[in-house]
Amino acid sequence: MPVTVEAGIRPSRWRIFFEAVPVATGFGLFMVWGGHPFLLPLWLLLGWLFWHVRRSEFDANYIRVESERVVLWQDDCASQWQWRGVGRLSHAFIEWELWSDTEERLPFRIWRDSVSDPSWRALNMCFRVMQRHAQKQSEGSLGSAE
Amino acid sequence: MKTSEKQHEDLRRLTWHSRRGMLELDVLLLPFTEQRYLQLSEEDKVQYQRLINCEDQDLFNWFMEKSVCPDSEIQRMVNIVLDYARHG
Numbered sequence A: 001m002p003v004t005v006e007a008g009i010r011p012s013r014w015r016i017f018f019e020a021v022p023v024a025t026g027f028g029l030f031m032v033w034g035g036h037p038f039l040l041p042l043w044l045l046l047g048w049l050f051w052h053v054r055r056s057e058f059d060a061n062y063i064r065v066e067s068e069r070v071v072l073w074q075d076d077c078a079s080q081w082q083w084r085g086v087g088r089l090s091h092a093f094i095e096w097e098l099w100s101d102t103e104e105r106l107p108f109r110i111w112r113d114s115v116s117d118p119s120w121r122a123l124n125m126c127f128r129v130m131q132r133h134a135q136k137q138s139e140g141s142l143g144s145a146e
Numbered sequence B: 001m002k003t004s005e006k007q008h009e010d011l012r013r014l015t016w017h018s019r020r021g022m023l024e025l026d027v028l029l030l031p032f033t034e035q036r037y038l039q040l041s042e043e044d045k046v047q048y049q050r051l052i053n054c055e056d057q058d059l060f061n062w063f064m065e066k067s068v069c070p071d072s073e074i075q076r077m078v079n080i081v082l083d084y085a086r087h088g
Helices: A013-033 A039-055 A117-145 B003-018 B023-035 B042-052 B056-063 B072-087
Strands: A004-008 A062-066 A069-074 A077-089 A093-099 A105-111
Touching: A004 A117, A013 A039, A013 A105, A062 A117, A077 A117, A093 A117, A117 B023, A117 B072, B003 B023, B003 B042, B023 B056, B023 B072, B042 B072, B056 B072
Parallel strands: none
Antiparallel strands: A004 A062, A062 A069, A069 A077, A077 A093, A093 A105
């Protein structure tokens, strides 16, 4: 059995901060330069669009990573995904590009403050150790499909 | 002492040694020690014990593939542990 890492996920405060920064910056610039009055509704529209796009992110409350297989729980409903080794590891978040059996793509991000410290370290380790393996698995399965 | 008793004593000792200061290493080493160690050849068991005796920071760098162990036998054991973590 491959190494398995499980973690509970809480809502992130960082995410709200990162989402708010571009909108606040834009609004701040508008206030400083006092631009044209039509800029205000434009910023409000952009802010609403940005917020709407970010709100549509997948909010899981539990994750299990077992090699290249990832299971996400959302309100007691589990969904299975495959990781093909594509993603991003930063100090603030880990992002996996996940794929379902029906080739549905899901960019899934876990913020640093949404998991406990041991979970963050275990997920970090899992990402680093499994990434190359997941890429090879994906190349192998794509190669055999062709 | 019987061979099986000695093996289990070795296993208990190694399990204890596999509990490191770094959680990342615990996640990799503990399952390997508990589930795979007894199936290793005698030569590999010796190499695994050598690996366990290395410093945490070195182990971390080898397992995260940030560097390669200069000792090829220990590096081979690192690869065996990583392979187990990936495939089971």
